Amino acid sequence: MANSSDEEQPTTPSPHYDNDVNDDECHPNSDAAAADEAQHEGEEPDAIPNPTVEREAFIICEVNRNRVCIPLKVRLYQAALKGDWKTAKSIFDIDSSAITMKITDADETALHIAVAAKHIHFVENLVDLTSSSALAATSGEGYTALAFAAASGVVRMAKVMVDKNSHLPDLHDLYIPTPVLMAVAYERKDMASFLFSNTNFEALLPSEQIKLLIATISSDYYDMALEILKKKPELARERLQNGDTALHVLARKPSTIGSNRELSFWKTSINSRFPKIYHTALMQTLAHQIVERLWNFVLGKSTMLELHEFIKHPTRLLHDAARVGNVEFLIILLRSYPNLLWKCEDEGKSIFHVAVENRQESVFNLIYEIGGLKDILANFHDKQKQFNMLHFAGLLATPNHLTKVSGAALQMQRELLWFKEVEKLVLSSHLQMKCDPNLELFEVTITKDRVDKLTPRELFTKEHEQLRKQGEEWMKTTANSCMLVATLIATVVFAAAFTVPGGNDDKEGIPIFWQNKMFTVFVISDVAALVLSTTSILMFLSILTSRYAEKDFLVSLPTKLLFGLLTLFVSIACMVVAFGAAFFIAYDKTKTKIPRAIGTAAILPLGCFYLCHSRLVVDVLRSTYWSIFSFGYPKKRLF
Structure with a gap:
């Protein structure tokens, strides 16, 4: 939650001033204008008008008007930016139209600037002077002052505006996000909750509803996402413009889905003492419920063909989850529809092939929970290119997986552990299977120079040669x-x-x-x-x-x-x-x-040695001895 103190001043729009000013924005009260008017009053009625003199007088009048108006805008902008209500009030007393005046090139009013600068008292006083309809004024880009408040996260400013105009949360241009969507996108939880409770969700377009649902999931606001699904469960099958559904987004969030759909007793009991731990556990439990609710709706409302298209586009749903290690997501889907285990890529890649490729132990260990089926799934391969699961273990892991342990030697050890484990599952004939050159696989491109008729062991040696040297x-x-x-x-x-x-x-x-x-x-x-x-x-x-x-x-x-x-x-x-x-x-x-x-x-040297080398000792212990418990021990979570 953003700090709502008046002193905090975030980055605000730069002051841009209009060169062309309308007559109703400024008062032509300058001395030059008055003198010009007096001069015309003194002319004789039958005097012959001089076009040149009149044009010059008009130009002088317009210039003087701008000289009066531009300093007015500057003063008002600076007052709003600094929260100087006394100066702003003096300007409004002289010219009441300045309350709604556009004071920047982006057509922002003083209210927009004060809200962006988080000056609460200034905003409260200015809203009192502003009519309810004027609060709906938008900037040149289409944003209301409430949208600025939504991004700032200061609920008090939003509340004072919504109290005066209850329709503000629903007002937005077609291509501009709603205020509640802005609050969610900027991760302002309290603001998002306030605006969601004051927004007419049913009045939003379906495209806006699915955007809001996926935004709440992306920001880990699962309590709000669950409320949206309760109001409109059919959003489970809606897609964004890029084709993503809510389930596709959840599949790529591995650490947010809990293993249980209800909080355990001990997690509930620690609410008062450890609120952060409780909140994390609560969000994980709600995320679990959301995945179940979404998937059950998709299963219940889709034909077999529609279901297959749903999980294949824009990307394969289960493969996305396997790639990031989202094992709880996979368990929820596979429990209710075990046939998904046989859904493979065109290259013969099952979720277990993807788990090996991306070094995801938790997902790979599910293969030990499916009984004799593991012997079939482990030996799926691309018959044309002769690329099997052990070839994936032979490829060098990506840097983000290698760096989970410190030191190139321990990284090499980790790679060897993976190769040995997969080697236990594949058929002996796959040990000597040679893959074809010019092989293209998902995110891994194997050129002829990289793989030319290599067995899995030969591929491992070639891929890890540089890592072996670094480890040495x-x-x-x-x-x-x-x-x-x-x-x-x-x-x-x-x-x-x-x-x-x-x-x-x-x-x-x-x-x-x-x-x-x-x-x-x-x-x-x-x-x-x-x-x-x-x-x-x-x-x-x-x-x-x-x-x-x-x-x-x-x-x-x-x-x-x-x-x-x-x-x-x-x-x-x-x-x-x-x-x-x-x-x-x-x-x-x-x-x-x-x-x-x-x-x-x-004792100080002993402490220094411990601090400097404890991480290395733990990594060596975990990689050498504890890693034997990382594979091959089913936990009976799937069936």
């Missing part, structure tokens, strides 16, 4: 940096083991403070730091000497990196503990708080 470089850079730190730690703690705090006894050669409890802590932590840092060095050295074959990126390299990072982190922690213990042994007798303060401050 990333691994070596990371290993070199971490090994340097581990080497420094090993050097420090090794030296500390023979230069114990307090020194050794001259007679027996044993440490002087060996009976001190803190000395035991020092010894244990120092030895642990040495062992762990040495282990870390060996792990990173193993990474540097690896072959960097494709299969090494799957488990071997990520495991070594993870183990190296963890041992390095723990060795830093042990070194910090050893430092703190040594400091306490040496300075504890001073009986001051300085040793404790300095010992505590030594």
Whole structure:
């Protein structure tokens, strides 16, 4: 919701002033005009008129009129822009026509400017002086002041205008959006709710109704969208000019549809304490209800041929949802009409082929919920071009999917996981199937240079060669940096083991403070730091000497990196503990708080290391170990 304070001044139209001014907009009261009039009064009746003198006098009069009117417009514009009601009121007292005067080249009035600048008190005072019919005045582009208020989001300004003229929400030109549509498009939720309750929805054209419905869906105003559908359910089959329906728009919104059509008890109970969480859950539940309502209407009111045309144009409905990972949308549609599973593209692409192509695990996992049908659907392929599901897994993922994990090496690992998983489903004959050159598929264009009679494995190797090189470089850079730190730690703690705090006894050669409890802590932590840092060095050295074959990126390299990072982190922690213990042994007798303060401050390097590398450690853990739970575990959501 936009801030409604008078001080906030958004970008407003630049002041443009008309060069041609009508007689009814300004008063010709200038001194020059008065003198000219007096001169004519003094002429004799039978004087011969001089055309040249009269034309010059007319020109002087018109120029003087503009000199008076243009400063008037400037003053009024500036007053409206700044919210200076005192100046504006003085202008209106002199010339009441200035209330509705067009003061810019865009034919905007002072009310338009004040509303755009969000000056509430100025607008309220100006509306009091304006007649109800004058509130419907439009700018040169056809926008009323209420339309400007709708875009601003200040409900108070809109309410004062609607209270004076209740027809304003319904007034708009044919090619200009309604005020409520503008509020929705600008994502002004409170304004949209107010205007929707004051708009005669039934009076809108069908094209305006479907625009409003789809706009509410695009802005995630599902409560309003549900109200629209209750008023006119047949909008489920209406289309925009580009062919989109409400279902097509919802199919492309993956994170807005909840898994349940009703809020659970615990989500309802947290309303008072966590309103944002509750609102998100509520909108997801309403989105679920909207999808069900739309789809049930389409199913109930369409013939088989009409249904097929509906889901195919302008784009394939299920493929749009699969492409963005909108699994809840797919579940709702497939539950009520399972035959949609067999709807494929002309190239033999099912929703599961699209899921593999776009690396959507949640959609792909639905294949494990359809029983034996998965063996048939997984092996659909373009018989002419010989392009099967495993070829899609062999293609390089788009950058937005690759960047879900950090580092080229982990991205390569993710790609290998996908290829291995799809490889389990396809027939053995598909492993050696070679696709034809000059292959064009959906959003992926394969030229002859890119794919020339390649098997899925050959395609994977060719597509991922650059990523493999980047992963090798990333691994070596990371290993070199971490090994340097581990080497420094090993050097420090090794030296500390023979230069114990307090020194050794001259007679027996044993440490002087060996009976001190803190000395035991020092010894244990120092030895642990040495062992762990040495282990870390060996792990990173193993990474540097690896072959960097494709299969090494799957488990071997990520495991070594993870183990190296963890041992390095723990060795830093042990070194910090050893430092703190040594400091306490040496300075504890001073009986001051300085040793404790300095010992505590030594934890700072540990925190820095955690903040800098925690994301990498989590990504390695998730990609290497947790990813095994990403595939092949049906959740029984479909049937």
